[in-house]
Amino acid sequence: MLVQGIKSRPEYKGLDIDPHAKRHLFVLEGEGAQALIDEVGAKGRDFLAKSEILYLAAGAAPKAYDVTLSALSPDVFWQASTLQPLLFRLRACLEQARMGTRLSIAGTEGFIGQIMQVAIEYGIDYHSIHTEHRGSMARRVQCVHCKGITDNVTTSPFPCSHCGLPLLVRDHYSRRLGAFQGVNIDAEEPGTAPEPEEMFP
Amino acid sequence: MTITFRSETFRDDFTFRNSLYNIKRFPFPFDRDEYMYSVNMEPHIRGKADSVFENLIDVDEHYVAEMQDRALVLKEDPLRCQALPHMMTAQWDVLELLMEHQAQDYPEHFTLEKNGDRWRWVNRPMGIDDTFTFGDAATLPYPPMEYITRQAQGDFCIVDQRDNNLWMDAGMVTTQADWSLDFDIGMNFMEWHGPVPLAHQIGVFDRALKFLLNLQQGKPTRRLNWTMTVNPRLDTSPENYHKWGPDRTTVTPENVGDKMHLRVELQSLWRLPRSNAILFVIRCYLISLSELVTVPKWGRRLPRVLKSLPPEIADYKGLTRNRPIMIDWLAKYDDGAPTSAGIYPD
Known part of the structure; x- marks a missing residue:
């Protein structure tokens, strides 16, 4: 658990699939993969057909989450080798994103922060982004x-x-x-x- | 009244001093003998002649030297002045407010002539005479907020109002008590006050926010805040903490009277007419302990207040190291006599 009570730190309230979203963009890092896998377990697979997953394995590579995520058969599964190409791809996705797209981010706090930075740059209200902290507290x-x-x-x-x-x-x-x-x-x-x-x- | 502007420094050789006249008008922040944590807001209305409340935008003998110090800070670190793109209307609001107040209350020093949108601004102490088009930033040498706050004492934050919150979306901050505009820009009211101890728990910020969201145009409000600074240094930024931090170890019982300064912020808040933003002015006044004790009431009261300070507050204000030296030195000015209520000298 992260330290509570830091007023300026965002609250990471957890991934929560919005059934009304026209499209889902999941940006996941390391253990963040498990956050989506858990959601599928709880909410079913329906949303996966309209989902795009961008994944960065980082320190969790030995756990082969990429295999599990890919096996979920989302509309798009794409894996990055490092953060820089992931951010590049994310910009391309947001450039083309349509009204009704829901962004969800899971991973370490530094990762969430950097993805949110890009999203805010593209005019997404940060309140509308679903985030879940997973992995190291670094x-x-x-x-x-x-x-x-x-x-x-x-x-x-x-x-x-x-x-x-x-x-x-x-x-x-x-x-x-x-x-x-x-x-x-x-x-x-x-x-x-x-x-x-x-x-x- | 024509002000005689002092030639002095707030760094290196620290030649800053207060004249006798300026000591008497110092905004001593303690209206009683013990420390009390409160929001202490009051209407920002004209006060006594020869006090800092005489005019709502106060100009004093340190004006020219403070503006020179600000220019030096900005040369070293341009990020001390920033504005998010949606704040341009509010920037013009601020330019108008500061020009009008300075010109109205100090006509010997400042003149504002308006001919429709064509404005002429004359700042005699700084040798400035500019004509520009109000609303057209290209007609000024700097963006409007930077232009006017390079010519006005105090730090300035422009706070946007939306979603029932206030957002720190622009500012000129070069004389701050250890907070960073560059870090805090874009934060809301609770976020930028995040590091302040105790106050969140007792609901101070909830009440203050509620109050400020309802601030009305033409009814500015104010409060005093304070800390202490070693040497009369205006730029006590976190950015430069590694440069000024060592000053805190140079205080001795022999030099504490001249080195330690009470640093008072006269904070005033103004609703802006076009943008509905709020201008937050944080005007910093410095006085050495030696200057301060020339007013007997203040000499009696300050050691009593310092003794009653909770340790968390002392720590937050960076006083822990030098508080005992200050209290010892001040003790000789406290004969135990009662003090009168309020902040003014007897």
Whole structure:
């Protein structure tokens, strides 16, 4: 479970198939595949014929979710090797998307954030996007000093992968950036940063 | 009244000082001897002569130096001034509001001439004389919000109103107490106040939001907020925390009076006429403890307030490290005598 009570963090309320949607676009990462598989178990297979699934296996590749997702026989199943081609494909999908398309995202928080960023860019109201957190609790963090973003942060503090400052991960999230805020932890007395502690396994 | 503008700095050699006149008009934020957490809103109406409430957009002796400091901040980091694309109408609202107030209340320093949509703006302290077409951004050297807020003291946020919420969708923020416009832009009221401790639980933000959603045009409202800053530094941004953070370790019992500054924000909120957005002005006033204790009532009251501060609040305001040094130094100005109610000097 993610830490609760962070006011600026989106609530990931879970995938919830909208029976009235004309088309479903599922953008899934790693363990996020299981979120859709669970929905099929609960709601039946009817929506799959009007569904497009974009999948990035990432760390969950050994679990071969791609085989399971493909076996669901959606209208389109497409698998990306890395995030960059996935975002490229997503843009193409949104470019052509019609009224009545429902976007659903499942995976780690950093993944959800980056997909939502693209969706918001295309004018989708973020309230209308169904999201479900699955997999690691690692955070995507922006350094407030150099503005560089570090993915998959599991400890606090952690060294900024761009400027090297040791950063405290604040419980403050920007939807626009799809990232938490990282602030230099030993700014007052450089060199006194505590040891990194595993906070987001 | 003609203001004599000081030549001074808010960085490096820190030559900022308050004149005797400016000390007396400082907006001391504590109306009683113990700290109380509250929204403390009141109508933003004209107050006493020679107070910061005399005019609703206050211009003081630090004007020119503050605008020079803002220009330096923007050179280092242009992201301190941002506006989302749908905020252009609100930008013009802000330009009009600030020009009209400054010209009306400080005619020696500012003049606004309107000839239909052709406006001429004269800012004598900064040597500016521009003629432009209201509503046509191409006729100004900067977008309208940036143009006018490079010529007005305080930070400025323009907050859009929709879906029963307020959205931080534009701002000029160079004198902030440790929050980032670049990070918070696009957030709603609850989101951008996310990191504030205690207040969410006691319903402060729910009440404040409800109140602000009903803010009416022509009836601005205000509150005072405060923190403390080591050295008279305007730019205490999180972006530069690794640069100014070490200042906090330089405070000693010998220098605390000159180094530690009470930093008061006069926050005023204005409904804007065309956009229905809200302008949120966060005007920062600085005073060193040495200057502050020249008013005996304030010297008595400040140590009492600092002692009563809950630890979470002290931490959030970044006071934990230096609070004991401040309280010790201030103790000699508190003879235990009772203080009068309200914020003004006796």
